[in-house]
Amino acid sequence: MIRVRFAPSPTGNIHIGNVRIAFFNWLFAMQQSGQFILRYDDTDVERSKSEYVNGIAEDLEWLGIKPDKVYFQSKRVERYCKIAQKLIETGFLYPCYETLEELKLQRKIRLSNKLPPIYGREALKLTTEKKQAFEADGRRPYWRFLLPNFFNTPFEPQRTEVHWDDIVRGPQIIDLASISDPVLIRADGTYLYTLPSVVDDMDMGITHVIRGDDHITNTAVQISIFKALGDISTMPIFGHINLLTSVSGEGLSKRKGNLAICNLRKAGIEAIAIASLSVLIGTLENIEPYSTIRALVKHFDLSFASKSAAKFDLTELVNLNRRIIYKLTFTDVHKRLTEMGITGEKVKAFWLTVRENLHILADARDWWKIITDSNLHFISFSEVDRHFFYLAADLLPYEPWNRKTWQQWIERLKKESDRKGKALFKPLRLALTGCESGPKLADLLPLMGRRLVEKRLKTE
Numbered sequence: 001m002i003r004v005r006f007a008p009s010p011t012g013n014i015h016i017g018n019v020r021i022a023f024f025n026w027l028f029a030m031q032q033s034g035q036f037i038l039r040y041d042d043t044d045v046e047r048s049k050s051e052y053v054n055g056i057a058e059d060l061e062w063l064g065i066k067p068d069k070v071y072f073q074s075k076r077v078e079r080y081c082k083i084a085q086k087l088i089e090t091g092f093l094y095p096c097y098e099t100l101e102e103l104k105l106q107r108k109i110r111l112s113n114k115l116p117p118i119y120g121r122e123a124l125k126l127t128t129e130k131k132q133a134f135e136a137d138g139r140r141p142y143w144r145f146l147l148p149n150f151f152n153t154p155f156e157p158q159r160t161e162v163h164w165d166d167i168v169r170g171p172q173i174i175d176l177a178s179i180s181d182p183v184l185i186r187a188d189g190t191y192l193y194t195l196p197s198v199v200d201d202m203d204m205g206i207t208h209v210i211r212g213d214d215h216i217t218n219t220a221v222q223i224s225i226f227k228a229l230g231d232i233s234t235m236p237i238f239g240h241i242n243l244l245t246s247v248s249g250e251g252l253s254k255r256k257g258n259l260a261i262c263n264l265r266k267a268g269i270e271a272i273a274i275a276s277l278s279v280l281i282g283t284l285e286n287i288e289p290y291s292t293i294r295a296l297v298k299h300f301d302l303s304f305a306s307k308s309a310a311k312f313d314l315t316e317l318v319n320l321n322r323r324i325i326y327k328l329t330f331t332d333v334h335k336r337l338t339e340m341g342i343t344g345e346k347v348k349a350f351w352l353t354v355r356e357n358l359h360i361l362a363d364a365r366d367w368w369k370i371i372t373d374s375n376l377h378f379i380s381f382s383e384v385d386r387h388f389f390y391l392a393a394d395l396l397p398y399e400p401w402n403r404k405t406w407q408q409w410i411e412r413l414k415k416e417s418d419r420k421g422k423a424l425f426k427p428l429r430l431a432l433t434g435c436e437s438g439p440k441l442a443d444l445l446p447l448m449g450r451r452l453v454e455k456r457l458k459t460e
């Protein structure tokens with residue numbers, strides 16, 4: 001069975017770029033009748049916060065993503081230690097003691113010797129006495145993974161290609177000689193994400209790792225770790241999705257809150273708008289207003305992701321939201337309207353009248369006030385207008401009102417006043433709704449009723 005995972009670090013609120021990755025995994029799992037695992041990569045104890053864990057859970061639930069299982073890396077440290085021990089015993093993990101300053105210096109020397117600026121494995125040359133001296137000095141070791149990129153001596157790395165057939169990007173090649181041995185364990189004993197991720201993917205039976213293309217180099221390292229652990233049968237298939245950037249091309253960051261899912265939700269953006277756009281953005285596909293995740297699942301293809309960064313534009317999201325709202329039926333929104341206090345027998349007609357004019361669903365509240373609130377009035381009348389509005393009020397047809405009422409009223413008004421066209425319609429719309437544009441007045445009128453319309457025309 002297909003099993004994928006979404007593995008956020010709970011170090012901030014997730015944004016549209018993060019959920020893009022979540023949706024690629026989720027839609028793929030749904031399409032393949034597979035499982036979706038939520039894994040919190042929370043080995044960085046200082047930056048990981050439970051409030052972000054809760055926030056991520058809430059956001060995913062709101063978006064309609066339901067994990068089959070949830071794991072926390074912080075609860076699996078014992079397991080990572082066991083595996084790390086194995087790597088130490090097989091010589092794949094080695095202790096290092098250099099400070100940042102010392103590393104910088106080593107790098108400078110390498111560059112001046114025309115060597116690539118990667119770690120030169122100086123720590124491998126340390127004698128036991130030297131290591132003991134460092135430790136006596138209070139230095140704690142951190143641990144690097146010895147990349148298998150050499151034949152006879154680790155000090156002469158050779159071109160060593162790691163290949164994989166990326167399910168999104170096609171065949172990939174990374175030369176291990178171009179990468180520094182990665183640090184897997186920090187000096188304080190905590191794990192960086194690289195090793196725990198391999199151990200988890202292995203233990204949890206992950207079949208496909210679908211993640212951002214910022215992890216391509218990591219993949220070469222992690223494939224090497226899988227091999228070092230000796231069980232390549234458990235190695236997942238990898239797929240790398242292009243990341244989103246802002247319109248000006250900057251990467252999205254968890255620290256900049258405006259694109260955080262919780263904020264988009266508060267701003268009234270629909271979950272399905274986020275789902276649709278986060279998946280279809282930067283693809284050749286039309287950005288369609290899908291009304292359900294199910295419809296999106298049917299249409300979805302992993303190859304939607306392209307190789308270059310996709311630019312995310314908030315106006316595009318707001319636009320899509322508007323188109324999605326317009327497509328919502330009364331049944332879709334009935335409950336939500338009720339929760340907003342929009343109730344009664346005219347609600348259905350109200351919805352069908354106003355939905356075309358809403359950017360977010362909450363805008364319906366404003367229109368509801370416009371058609372129901374007799375204390376609202378909008379313009380202060382000039383003497384000329386006052387005369388026109390009083391005339392208009394006097395010419396209002398008797399109830400019952402329907403869609404034809406407007407036409408009857410306007411015909412009378414045209415005959416009795418000297419106005420037509422814009423000079424007639426614009427002030428009426430402004431007096432009745434307070435807006436220069438909006439739903440058809442022919443539809444609004446029967447919703448408002450004669451008493452309210454009369455009051456708006458006559459009140460100053």
Ligand code: GLU
Pocket residue numbers: 006007008009041193197209210211212215
């Ligand atoms: N915690 C990593 C991240 O947020 C997960 C990467 C992966 O999916 O392996 O980028």
